[in-house]
Amino acid sequence: MSTGIGPGPAGTATGPAPRPAPVLSVRDLSVRFLMPAGRRVAAVTGARFDVLPGECLALIGESGCGKSVLASALLGLLPGNAQTAGSAFLGGLDLLTAGERTLARTVRGRLIGLVPQSPAAHLTPVRTVRSQLEETVAALTATRGRAALRTAAEAAAERAAFPATHLDRYPHELSGGLAQRAATALALVGDAPLLLADEPTTGLDRDLVDRTVDELRRHVDDPGGTEGAGRALLMITHDLAAAERIADRVAVMYAGRIVELADATAFFGTPGPRHPYSRGLLEALPDRAFRPVPGMPPKLGDLPDGCAFAPRCARATDLCTGQAPPSGEVACHHPHVPEDVRA
Amino acid sequence: MLELRSITAGYTRNAPVVRDVSLTLAPGASVGLLGPSGCGKSTLARVAALLHRPEAGSVLLDGEPVRRWRHSAPRDQRTAFGVVFQQARLSADPRLPLTGLIAEPLRATGRAREIPGRIAELAPAVGLTPDLLTRRPHEVSDGQLQRACLARALVLRPRVLVCDEMTAMLDASTAAALVAAVEDYRAATGAALLAVGHDRTLLRRWCDRTVHWDELT
Ligand code: SF4
Numbered sequence: 261m262s263t264g265i266g267p268g269p270a271g272t273a274t275g276p277a278p279r280p281a282p283v284l285s286v287r288d289l290s291v292r293f294l295m296p297a298g299r300r301v302a303a304v305t306g307a308r309f310d311v312l313p314g315e316c317l318a319l320i321g322e323s324g325c326g327k328s329v330l331a332s333a334l335l336g337l338l339p340g341n342a343q344t345a346g347s348a349f350l351g352g353l354d355l356l357t358a359g360e361r362t363l364a365r366t367v368r369g370r371l372i373g374l375v376p377q378s379p380a381a382h383l384t385p386v387r388t389v390r391s392q393l394e395e396t397v398a399a400l401t402a403t404r405g406r407a408a409l410r411t412a413a414e415a416a417a418e419r420a421a422f423p424a425t426h427l428d429r430y431p432h433e434l435s436g437g438l439a440q441r442a443a444t445a446l447a448l449v450g451d452a453p454l455l456l457a458d459e460p461t462t463g464l465d466r467d468l469v470d471r472t473v474d475e476l477r478r479h480v481d482d483p484g485g486t487e488g489a490g491r492a493l494l495m496i497t498h499d500l501a502a503a504e505r506i507a508d509r510v511a512v513m514y515a516g517r518i519v520e521l522a523d524a525t526a527f528f529g530t531p532g533p534r535h536p537y538s539r540g541l542l543e544a545l546p547d548r549a550f551r552p553v554p555g556m557p558p559k560l561g562d563l564p565d566g567c568a569f570a571p572r573c574a575r576a577t578d579l580c581t582g583q584a585p586p587s588g589e590v591a592c593h594h595p596h597v598p599e600d601v602r603a
Numbered sequence: 604m605l606e607l608r609s610i611t612a613g614y615t616r617n618a619p620v621v622r623d624v625s626l627t628l629a630p631g632a633s634v635g636l637l638g639p640s641g642c643g644k645s646t647l648a649r650v651a652a653l654l655h656r657p658e659a660g661s662v663l664l665d666g667e668p669v670r671r672w673r674h675s676a677p678r679d680q681r682t683a684f685g686v687v688f689q690q691a692r693l694s695a696d697p698r699l700p701l702t703g704l705i706a707e708p709l710r711a712t713g714r715a716r717e718i719p720g721r722i723a724e725l726a727p728a729v730g731l732t733p734d735l736l737t738r739r740p741h742e743v744s745d746g747q748l749q750r751a752c753l754a755r756a757l758v759l760r761p762r763v764l765v766c767d768e769m770t771a772m773l774d775a776s777t778a779a780a781l782v783a784a785v786e787d788y789r790a791a792t793g794a795a796l797l798a799v800g801h802d803r804t805l806l807r808r809w810c811d812r813t814v815h816w817d818e819l820t
Pocket of ligand 1: 535
């Protein structure tokens, strides 16, 4: 599928490698919740990012920072009291203005494969994995007929490394790892160009986290289906180790804003993050300083005028409390620069 | 001192998930119990906190054998423990504001008079601001709710804290903050800690001693 705005297929151009057209392009996305008594909650403000084919972008931040709201906005699953602004283009379609009919028929499952947070809850408890896969194949593809559906369901299971021997089991008979694979198999059925994984590793053991994210990575790198370019993966997570393991780029969210967008290698290695909040988050890891960021995030219904991180920030100045930080790769008046990082 | 001697425990007859496991927690000590999910370590933690009666073996608290469990355990034994679980939402009454949640054990033991004083001490210790205390569970984040659950576990000043995957659902900063709050409490009171989890890096950094489930069985 062509978005019609990017350069031609990679490899045909001479000179610097052309940047492939993004699979997902989010611009100035904001979400407001209208509450009783005229209160407004600024759940997401001015989010801007692209996800390219064959790329994993990890959206990280603590619970309540707005990252799940952002995911819901992309899927058209916001509650009725939500107002959105900006755009989120997936191919030629703006997800924010698409109607529910379009979202249900062409977006969820077909353009976006959702890898859910809690696979056990996402799977239908009273039906076997096989019957759920067959139903999804029938709903999302042109495959028809009992035998063909059966074959396609088995192929889908195999793609997610779900063992054929367990296809006739019910969700509660599966281990956490297999439930996660069953959910991933369902997400892959529609061969969507964008995978959206919402906290896919929550509650899993570290070994299983590693396996789950490695499998997701494999689906990103797999050239099949999407005209050879690979899928795009947007992974929403609070698990920094999981993000470090598979992300190409990292977006850090704080109080509804993306405060830093960085290359994953630079972010987790040297020179490290540039935004004071991102640095604090990494320093809290038990294999680093194990030191929490002091204080707590502000209420999204009552954000300060300047930088929302200012009350917790050791680098804050009057400028920070008076004026919103610049937008860009690092939303900060006084970001760390590579020099003081090396010091 | 808490001693678990040859504990066998489970939920259905003849299918124990814990088989003949022994573990000793000296006064003031901290032990990290490391193992994959489903291995039985959470069941052992529940036995240790007197929340689950084992099929065989004995639990000794300061040399005194435990004979009754859960609500029928003698009050001084029951209240010696503070427990924090992984899923704050499952263990929090959704109707109660956070203050009510934290104060629950005081009310249940007829010590409602102490509520204002203990809340005033504990809220800052776990990092809860006054505006959060009046909110109900659905109005706070997972991290904020878990802070309240830790405060509730500390409200009766337990001698032993049992933390079962306390930080598994939380972001790095909230996790570090909760561990720091536990360690501040232990430094002030000399309480012992049994921290159960699957994150090797975390438990090694947090506890004096880390044992792997395989070494116990
Ligand atoms: S803008 Fe100022 S307060 Fe905000 S993160 Fe940067 S230095 Fe800190």
